[in-house]
Amino acid sequence: METRPTTSRSLETYYHIDGSTFEKQYKEVLSGYRQWSDLSHADKWLLFPKNIGKRLCIDETAISDGELYTIVSNPEARGGKGSLVALVKGVKAQDVIDTLKLIPENLRSMVKEVTMDLSNSMNLIVRCCFPKASRTIDRFHVQKLACDALQEMRIAHRWDAIQEEADTMEEARHYGKEYNPVTLANGDTKKQLLARSRYLLFKSSEKWTESQKLRASILFQLYPDIKEAYSLTHSLRMIFNKNRTKDESRLSLAKWYDKVDTSGFKSFNVIASTLYEHYDEVLNFFNNRSTNAFAESFNAKIKQFRAQLRGVIDIKFFFFRLVKLYA
Template identity: 65%
Template sequence: HTFEKRYKEVPSGFRQWDQLWHADKWLLFPENIGPKLAIDESSLSNGELYTFVTNRDSRTRERSLVAIVAGTKSEDIIAVLERIDDERRHAVKEVTLDLSDSMRKIVRSVFPKASRVIDRFHIQKLACDAVQELRVKHRWEAIQQANDEMEEAKLNGEDYVPFRFPNGDTRKELLIRSRCLLFKSAEKWTGRQKQRAAILFEEYPDIRTAYGLCHSLRMIFSKNTIKDAARLSMAKWYSKVEEAGFHSFNVIAATFYEHYDEILKFYNNRDSNAMAESFNAKIKLFRANLRGVADKKFFLFRIANLYAYP
């Protein structure tokens, strides 16, 4: 503890840092800006969100950090980013972001000449969440069914013996243990997962249909290489969603339709927000190694030393 305190006060250079006075509110490194940026939010401690702007060409290494702003309020972030001179901001050609309206507003205001590319993985995550929502709904029904069967056995003075499928799972266990396999493509399933999936899809045809819609959406981004082909595939996917009649997937289709152009810009350079997610993962690992964030300003100072300076 003494060594850490001495390091912070003297050799680290923390007290002489030129951005110390506003570090907990915003940090800005205009010299790190490049033609391709990513904007995303991340939590430092206790769920408190900060907005990070990073240079994708630096690939989460030195000089990859452009700005950190406390909170997610678009007006505050715009005010900080507008401190960067117009020439540098207008030189930005592309910014990847998520589905957040505030992020779109920030990019539109601060980087007016940049193309906005909505990260395809956020759309895929919505589809995965819709499948899991259906699985969880059936799981609650299975728990209630098991409770009713136990109560009936108790009233009849019998021992309760739950029904088991050929792989040894009860109905509750089948739905609990199917969580991970529904996130993956069928070709990546293990032998046990294939057996479990076959039972699951036979017992719950609606989960099979939802999984098929999710997988089809994943394949649109994975296999199509040009925008026109993706547009045609998406039209076919819309038809499947309409036939299936799932509310969650109808919402996803509507979301896709509202952000159509910005999502399909992925096919211009096949860019995603993966670098921003990688940067978030590094920050979380750094925070875990330090056992949390005791001094927010000093934590941000060390982040800046790692990712903002050469």
């Protein structure tokens, strides 16, 4: 199947024209870019009040040169026209609030729910700009905290295993002996076991393959703390998967806090404190089981569009084209 051209310059191959000249003509004349009403402030903020819906998502993404922008999107548009509600340069709460308040209050009051990550600044933005909306923290950001803590423990043990292996090799060299690494029941060394266990720790045990089951069995036998941390991570995931009401989930989280406290794992205590700080917003997930997955997907669309253009040279023109697609 023939690939369709995606840039002005690629038309050179298909239609034997000067791609550079056509690109300039498209930007300056054909596209209407110079007559765009938002051109003067396009690199600072863009607002599309008509795209507001009862449910919104808010997130941040890097557009060009690591410069962060706050994006408000409407998941009901399903990633097509009408998806983009607001795009504001930076993540400073007051700057975003001042911009979003340019949207008429009656439209902002229509919003019933906003999903977001664990950022305090995002929480403040939503509270100030959409006062009648419930704030829902994305469950996957919460689960990621637990997964990160678990992987941190695995990595710490792996560094110890690397150091242990290096010391053993040095000792063998010192005494003129041949170094033979100790292998486990599945053929891994300790270092390999800890490296190769990364992906299985992200999954539920019922999704493990036979080789992963054997590897996990050896891992948990050698490192009981990783086994306990995996259990904490899995039980947190199950709270979101199986519970259906706020009251049920509140009780389950209280029991989970007790397990974390008993474990004595510092990283998990930090997670528990973070969840406690955002307790109501985390539990709001169980109202409609809403997540911020659409915001992550929309960010990916923007990055894919940027990749098709092979980077961003003129940020305002990039946003102009983005608006044509998604606003």
